[in-house]
Amino acid sequence: MNRHSFDKTQEVRIKVLQGMSLIxxxxxxxxxxxxxxISKVYIxxxxxxxxxxxxxxxxxxxxxxxxxxxxxxAVAYAYFFVVFLAVYILKTDEGITHWICTFPxxxxxxxxxxxxxxxxxxxxxASVIPLYSFLSLGGANSLHLIVNLGLSYMTIWTVSHIYEAMRYSNQETILNLALRDPLTKAFNRRALQSRFSKQTIIDEPLCIALIDIDFFKKVNDKYGHDAGDAVLTQLTELFVEKFKDDNVFRMGG
Structure with a gap:
């Protein structure tokens, strides 16, 4: 099952690129x-x-x-390059090192x-290399700068990583809720419609089997709905084992 049609990550990244490019x-x-x-640093x-x-x-x-x-x-690494170049040229005098914390x-x-x-x-x-070279020039002040900048960078890096990990996890949860049947975990009607619409565009043979369980109501009436749910779940697992997860969909209620 192609989940990319439901995944809006790339659209979000384009919006981020748009805003970051302007800023x-x-x-x-x-x-x-x-x-x-003012500074006459023409290059x-x-x-x-x-x-x-x-x-x-x-x-x-x-x-x-x-x-x-x-x-x-190009935008990200051009920005990184310019900041590094400014650090090398201006050293630590202009506070340019603060921009390094925006990298993560x-x-x-x-x-x-x-x-x-x-x-x-x-x-x-890469940031530590030019700053370390300034130690001989700035002494203890440069050492304090490296320590504080490094700790600030690590903090922002950690927060950024946790945020992105949580965003990805939440996205997977939402996609599963939107595309899978909550009982059998098979793909649902929405997923089948998306799969079918894409498959018909491709000029390849397509085979679909629609399966119904005869007298399933009698199972629920005699053994209870929990037993009926177990039958559906085990039958789905059998189909997944034989036909792979991407090819199994549940259409019923």
């Missing part, structure tokens, strides 16, 4: 103005302008429903639990 673009323009006009400012332009482009693509998967990767949130919202975890770990490791 990053606006922030990048403000920071670029400060770096070019960094020019790169931030390019980041803003690309984020505005991605925002436009999401608005017309033409965004691609690579847009998410962005990674989990755009990529999900597995990719978010891997990205957050790699980005944390």
């Amino acid at each position: 990053i673009a606006l922030v990048a323009l403000v920071v670029a103005y400060v770096n070019i006009i 960094l400012g020019a790169i931030e302008v390019l980041l803003a332009v690309f984020c505005f482009y991605t925002y436009y693509k999401t608005c017309i429903s033409a965004s691609k998967v690579w847009h998410r990767w 949130i962005l990674a989990y919202l755009l990529f999900g639990k597995k990719h978010g975890f891997i990205s957050s770990f790699c980005l944390l490791f």
Whole structure:
């Protein structure tokens, strides 16, 4: 059974990409103005302008429903790269290191639990390298910065991971409630309609068997509804064993 037609995760991620693209673009323009006009850091400012332009482009693509998967990767990792570059150029003087704590949130919202975890770990490791190199310059202050930034990062990372894990678990629960019969755990009428509508588009042979239990009412009347439920459950398990879970649906009441 194809559950993707009922899964709205990708639609949510596109909305997140749309909002994050606009926010990053606006922030990048403000920071670029400060770096070019006030701080005279022209190279960094020019790169931030390019980041803003690309984020505005991605925002436009999401608005017309033409965004691609690579847009998410490009926006996220372009943002990560610019923040790392700013840390290397500005060091810790401008408070640019605070932006590192936004990495886990962005990674989990755009990529999900597995990719978010891997990205957050790699980005944390990559963040420590430039900050550690500043220890010889800043002494104890730089050490305090690394400790506090690391703890803040780990806290936000943990919260982001728990949130995404709970979201995924809740989504699976909702999908099961929507697509499966609560008694037999077989797929229900809604799932069959979705499966059938997709199968008819594909030019392949299709075979459907509709099975009814004769005199089932007598089972309920003689042995009780609990016994009838047990019969339905065991019969469904037999069908699942023979025909696989994706091919078994319950149409009755």
